[in-house]
Amino acid sequence: MADAQQTEIRTERNLFQALKVYAHPRVVGMAFLGFSAGLPLMLVGATFTAWLRDLGVELAAIGFLSWVGMAHSIKFLWAPVVDRLALPGLTRLFGRRRSWMLAAQVTIAIGLLGMALTDPTENLMLVAVLAVMTAFGSATQDIAIDAYRVEAVKRERQGAMAATYVAGYRVAMLTAIAGALNIAGMSNWTMAYGAMALLMGVGIITTLIIREPEVTVDRMTLAMEEKVMNYLDRTHHLGWRRDFNAWFIGAVICPFADFMKRFGAIALLVLLFVATFRISDIFMGVMAQPFYLDLGFSKSQIGNISGAFGLAMTLTGAAMAGVLVARFGISRMLIFTAFMAPATNLTFAWLAGLGPEIHGLVIAIIADNITGGLAIGVFIAYLSSLTNTAYTATQYALFSSLMTLPGQFAAGFTGMLAAKVDWMWFFIITAGTGIPAIVLAIILARIANPDRINRPGMSG
Numbered sequence: 001m002a003d004a005q006q007t008e009i010r011t012e013r014n015l016f017q018a019l020k021v022y023a024h025p026r027v028v029g030m031a032f033l034g035f036s037a038g039l040p041l042m043l044v045g046a047t048f049t050a051w052l053r054d055l056g057v058e059l060a061a062i063g064f065l066s067w068v069g070m071a072h073s074i075k076f077l078w079a080p081v082v083d084r085l086a087l088p089g090l091t092r093l094f095g096r097r098r099s100w101m102l103a104a105q106v107t108i109a110i111g112l113l114g115m116a117l118t119d120p121t122e123n124l125m126l127v128a129v130l131a132v133m134t135a136f137g138s139a140t141q142d143i144a145i146d147a148y149r150v151e152a153v154k155r156e157r158q159g160a161m162a163a164t165y166v167a168g169y170r171v172a173m174l175t176a177i178a179g180a181l182n183i184a185g186m187s188n189w190t191m192a193y194g195a196m197a198l199l200m201g202v203g204i205i206t207t208l209i210i211r212e213p214e215v216t217v218d219r220m221t222l223a224m225e226e227k228v229m230n231y232l233d234r235t236h237h238l239g240w241r242r243d244f245n246a247w248f249i250g251a252v253i254c255p256f257a258d259f260m261k262r263f264g265a266i267a268l269l270v271l272l273f274v275a276t277f278r279i280s281d282i283f284m285g286v287m288a289q290p291f292y293l294d295l296g297f298s299k300s301q302i303g304n305i306s307g308a309f310g311l312a313m314t315l316t317g318a319a320m321a322g323v324l325v326a327r328f329g330i331s332r333m334l335i336f337t338a339f340m341a342p343a344t345n346l347t348f349a350w351l352a353g354l355g356p357e358i359h360g361l362v363i364a365i366i367a368d369n370i371t372g373g374l375a376i377g378v379f380i381a382y383l384s385s386l387t388n389t390a391y392t393a394t395q396y397a398l399f400s401s402l403m404t405l406p407g408q409f410a411a412g413f414t415g416m417l418a419a420k421v422d423w424m425w426f427f428i429i430t431a432g433t434g435i436p437a438i439v440l441a442i443i444l445a446r447i448a449n450p451d452r453i454n455r456p457g458m459s460g
Contacts, residue, residue: 021160021326022319026152029210030161033101033145034168035175036203040108040138042176043115043196044068044131050181051189055121065128071135073405075143079397080255082143095212097151100144102207107137109200116193141203146400147393150384151213159325159333162380166318166373170311175199255391255398262388266448270386273440274399275406277379280342280434281372282407284427287418291348294423296356305361310369317373324374325381330450334382337375338441342434344371345427352423379403385450 021027042048052062082100086092090099111134120127149161176196184192260267292302324333347364354360383403387395418426444450 021157021322022164024153024157024160026210027157027160027164027322029206030149030152031164031168032202032206033148033210034165035172036105036168036200036206037138037142037145037165038169038172039176039196039199039203040112040134040141041072042173043112043180043193044135044138047177047180048131051184051192052120054184055119055189057120057124061124065131068128068131068135071132071139072142073401075139076394076397076401078140079143079394082140083147083255083391083393094207097144097148098207098210098212101141101148102204104137104141104144105200105203105207108134108141109197109204111137112193112197112200116190116197142400143393143397146396148210148213149380150387150392150396151389155330155381155385156326158381158384159330159377160322162377162384163318163320163322165380166376167315170314174311255388255394258388258391259386259395263448266444269440269444270448271402273437273444274383274402276437276440277338278341278375278403279407279410279437280345280430280432281375282404283410283414283430283433284345284348284368287414287426288348290418291352291423292361295352297361301358301361305358306365309362310365313366313369314373317370317375318377319373320370321374321377321381325378330378330382330385331445333374333378334450335438335441335445337371337378338434338437340371341375342431342438344368345431345434349424349427349431352427382450 048065048068049062052065086096087099087103090103093099094102111130114130115127115134118127118130145165149165150158153161180192180196183195263270288306292306321333344364344367347367351357351360351364383396383399386399414426414430417429421429
């Protein structure tokens with residue numbers, strides 16, 4: 001009896017210690033940075049297209065302008081600049097990460113304010129330029145915030161950092177869609193985009209309050225950088241060519257060489273796992289809305305259950321990720337979420353057979369969104385464990401792009417698949433696409449356990 005009571009006390013203590021992770025100041029601050037990151041995404045995406053159409057802009061022009069959002073898919077191209085280039089004045093005052101965050105946030109706010117003050121029907125080209133400016137500012141902010149999140153805390157707090165980031169991000173997306181549309185409906189689009197520009201103050205104030213993360217460079221990285229300097233000492237290039245070579249090797253070549261050197265023969269397995277982990281989720285997500293409509297659910301039912309209720313479930317899953325990673329570690333949670341992500345696709349196969357029953361939709365949304373929030377939180381913690389803090393921005397931008405690009409490209413063919421098979425078989429097939437990630441998660445847990453990976457450069 002006494003042993004059982006002691007076990008129960010230890011369990012409660014472990015749970016309490018796991019929950020305490022959310023009280024860390026940097027974990028709390030990440031929610032506000034997540035809000036700042038999520039706000040501009042829809043303002044150059046879905047809300048942007050709604051604004052243009054509402055004012056009578058032609059569909060062809062709207063289609064071309066949707067390309068501005070591609071900045072987030074190619075952000076790895078200028079991540080080395082964010083990683084290594086010091087901003088005159090700002091970097092000295094705020095540090096490497098905060099200076100880029102602040103510059104990006106101010107750029108976004110100016111871009112949104114400019115859009116608010118410009119009429120697309122009179123000067124569509126200027127609106128397009130301001131939207132591109134906002135999108136690139138948003139993608140650059142993502143690079144800097146991702147790097148800060150990885151460097152700011154120890155591995156056991158990465159799940160909580162991911163959870164609060166996802167929470168802030170999702171709330172901001174809802175604000176940028178529902179909030180902006182409601183303001184535009186009650187007033188006008190100038191007020192809507194003006195209000196969103198003011199809300200970027202959340203990120204700016206947070207950036208000014210937080211401290212720059214303390215990182216160190218490990219011996220292996222110093223040795224590699226010393227080889228670069230030795231090479232430059234031997235080169236015949238002078239002036240700008242020598243300076244450019246120094247920057248390019250240090251900012252572009254070294255991050256990839258570092259990753260390959262640390263992981264060796266299993267590096268390709270790690271990259272393959274990153275590329276396949278979210279495929280089943282992305283495949284299912286593309287066809288979710290058409291599926292609900294085809295099944296017979298009304299637009300209001302879809303909006304209320306998959307939208308607002310779904311957001312609450314996603315945030316619940318993300319919060320669970322922070323606690324569970326702190327309690328059980330990244331490796332076991334990776335295997336669990338790699339299995340659960342495709343498994344929840346089967347609830348939609350069940351819903352397809354059940355028909356337009358509200359309770360069925362609620363169950364499917366609970367299963368999918370809690371699992372989705374949990375998987376995103378755990379996977380962000382995993383990606384963080386792969387980086388070297390000497391090259392955080394470059395390496396994390398590569399991983400995050402690799403995480404979505406293959407699935408997004410392949411998802412373009414899901415409409416053809418859905419047209420050839422019924423909905424039940426469609427979701428069964430998409431569940432099957434998650435099998436490679438499950439197998440790779442188990443293999444990597446044995447040969448490259450993320451809880452035992454030494455993340456270079458962490459000082460505390």
